[in-house]
Amino acid sequence: MTDxxxxxxxxxHLIATRREKLDRLRxxxxxxxxxxxxxxxxxxxxxxxxxxxxxxxxxxTTVFALAGRLMAKRVMGKASxxxxxDMSGRIQxxxxxxxxxxxxxxxxxxxxxGDLLGVRGTVFKTKTGELSVKVSxxxxxxKNLRPLPEKWAGLxxxxxxxxxxxxxxxVNPEVRTTFEKRGKTVRFIRNFLDALGFIEVxxxxxxxxxxxxxxxxxxxxxxxxxxxxxxxxxPELYLKRLVVGGFEKVYEINRNFRNEGLSTxxxxxxxMLEFYQAYADYREAMDLVETLIRDVAIAVHGxxxxxxxxxxxxxxxxxxxWTMKEAVLRHNPDLDASALVDRERLAAYAxxxxxxxxxxxxxxxxxxxxxxxxxxxxxxxxxxxxxxxxEVSPLARANDADxxxxxxxxxxxxxxxxxxxxxxxxxxxxxxxxxxxxVAAKQAGDxxxxxxxxxxxxxxxxxxxxxxxxxxxxDRLVMFLTDAPSIRDVLLFPQMRxxx
RNA sequence: GGGUCGUUAGCUCAGUCGGUAGAGCAGCUGGCUUUUAACCAGUUGGUCGAUGGUUCGAAUCCAUCACGACCCA
Numbered sequence: 001m002t003d004x005x006x007x008x009x010x011x012x013h014l015i016a017t018r019r020e021k022l023d024r025l026r027x028x029x030x031x032x033x034x035x036x037x038x039x040x041x042x043x044x045x046x047x048x049x050x051x052x053x054x055x056x057x058x059x060x061t062t063v064f065a066l067a068g069r070l071m072a073k074r075v076m077g078k079a080s081x082x083x084x085x086d087m088s089g090r091i092q093x094x095x096x097x098x099x100x101x102x103x104x105x106x107x108x109x110x111x112x113x114g115d116l117l118g119v120r121g122t123v124f125k126t127k128t129g130e131l132s133v134k135v136s137x138x139x140x141x142x143k144n145l146r147p148l149p150e151k152w153a154g155l156x157x158x159x160x161x162x163x164x165x166x167x168x169x170x171v172n173p174e175v176r177t178t179f180e181k182r183g184k185t186v187r188f189i190r191n192f193l194d195a196l197g198f199i200e201v202x203x204x205x206x207x208x209x210x211x212x213x214x215x216x217x218x219x220x221x222x223x224x225x226x227x228x229x230x231x232x233x234x235p236e237l238y239l240k241r242l243v244v245g246g247f248e249k250v251y252e253i254n255r256n257f258r259n260e261g262l263s264t265x266x267x268x269x270x271x272m273l274e275f276y277q278a279y280a281d282y283r284e285a286m287d288l289v290e291t292l293i294r295d296v297a298i299a300v301h302g303x304x305x306x307x308x309x310x311x312x313x314x315x316x317x318x319x320x321x322w323t324m325k326e327a328v329l330r331h332n333p334d335l336d337a338s339a340l341v342d343r344e345r346l347a348a349y350a351x352x353x354x355x356x357x358x359x360x361x362x363x364x365x366x367x368x369x370x371x372x373x374x375x376x377x378x379x380x381x382x383x384x385x386x387x388x389x390x391e392v393s394p395l396a397r398a399n400d401a402d403x404x405x406x407x408x409x410x411x412x413x414x415x416x417x418x419x420x421x422x423x424x425x426x427x428x429x430x431x432x433x434x435x436x437x438x439v440a441a442k443q444a445g446d447x448x449x450x451x452x453x454x455x456x457x458x459x460x461x462x463x464x465x466x467x468x469x470x471x472x473x474x475d476r477l478v479m480f481l482t483d484a485p486s487i488r489d490v491l492l493f494p495q496m497r498x499x500x
Numbered sequence: 501g502g503g504u505c506g507u508u509a510g511c512u513c514a515g516u517c518g519g520u521a522g523a524g525c526a527g528c529u530g531g532c533u534u535u536u537a538a539c540c541a542g543u544u545g546g547u548c549g550a551u552g553g554u555u556c557g558a559a560u561c562c563a564u565c566a567c568g569a570c571c572c573a
Contacts, residue, residue, distance in 0.1 A: 012510065080535085149512080149525095
């Protein structure tokens, strides 16, 4: 791009002024140099010298090279202060005319907050005791053309924060902390599973049949094959194929895509951990999940006692474990055990509590509706709900004693589903029958129902070991660990409508 | 999809009953060699989200639309 002289007519005078400064830099030579090398981060200086007193620092003659973004500037005649921010934090700069000379002092005087600078200098403490760098050399490395948000109130407009996350990250340090914690969370989970002998794999995102969950997929087109493909809604069926193939402990952490609405809890692409362990059942999986959640909290947060949105959660205590029926009865005194098997009464009650009621719904689906409407958001302390109806669990193994329910659990924390796991259905004929029921539901108008995956059935016919599988919503887990009220706060670039 | 609220200078926000568009910060000019929301003096800066309507006159009232936040489905 060489037409830098062309300034869009809608730019304001602040940008125009900075472009003039840039034009002068271009005229003087390389305006975007890449030959300055730093050897020190702000955090290192603060950590190493922050607690030393002013007198002892006077003997420190080491010259450090730092680079970063100028975040504040205070010019006082022939001496000036600034704040330099790098990836580790901030440190104060002290620039004096009689040390750096006219040219560099002018550079600093006319620098804008937001410019990227390289400086060399020694450490000292000011009268007020702030560790600072006495600058002996200063260079402008990149000219900032767009003014940063105001220094005191900062950037609060949520729309701008999400759309221009880079700006949010520059001016709101706690945002950076949130995403560092997110990275730490994922890394901890990988280490945790690796240590238990799990193998991490990657399975297709582009799938000819979007299986493994009940959700509407995104459709795309593969030109070379002239065929529609789907962005995956879950990796589940592929991971279980791998268990058939002998990956007896396997996991994947990756993106899923669901063609649903946007909300504080939903983004169309989100990150899911799924892991599968052969020769284990859902109870062992629950124990593993409980340990994982507790340990990840300690690793990321330093403690198993978490403050989330004003409420304290003690993950050290054993998680609650209730069956879905127990939970529904506990929260709905108008219902008794006999009502839970009476379709008419359940349908009437589900309707009363605002649930979706359709003629095709059996008692299991109706019970689930009532659970979602009356119980889910009340499950604040970590709670496993078990015995999900078979009707709503097309991939889970039916319970040996009561085949109307499955050996399945979901974990709720702060009223939100965090994990979902079950003993896998490994009877190929039962699975084929459940796929056929899903296909029938789809034909009856349920556009979230599953399709028949013949290759998956073929894989089961080779023999899927008895297996437990779990999915953990990473975004919701990170929300909880970072005290974030909205999923958008834990996604670097949350989905937004295109700008007008 | 529905409801409520919001959108005014680069940022954060005021704007009365419908009567010439405001502040702080940032910017620009000058002063100031230990400041830290530096300070002092002067000063520039507006498609009031968009479109249409009511009115002598609209940031303000009405309608539609766009985008966002929160709640609900």
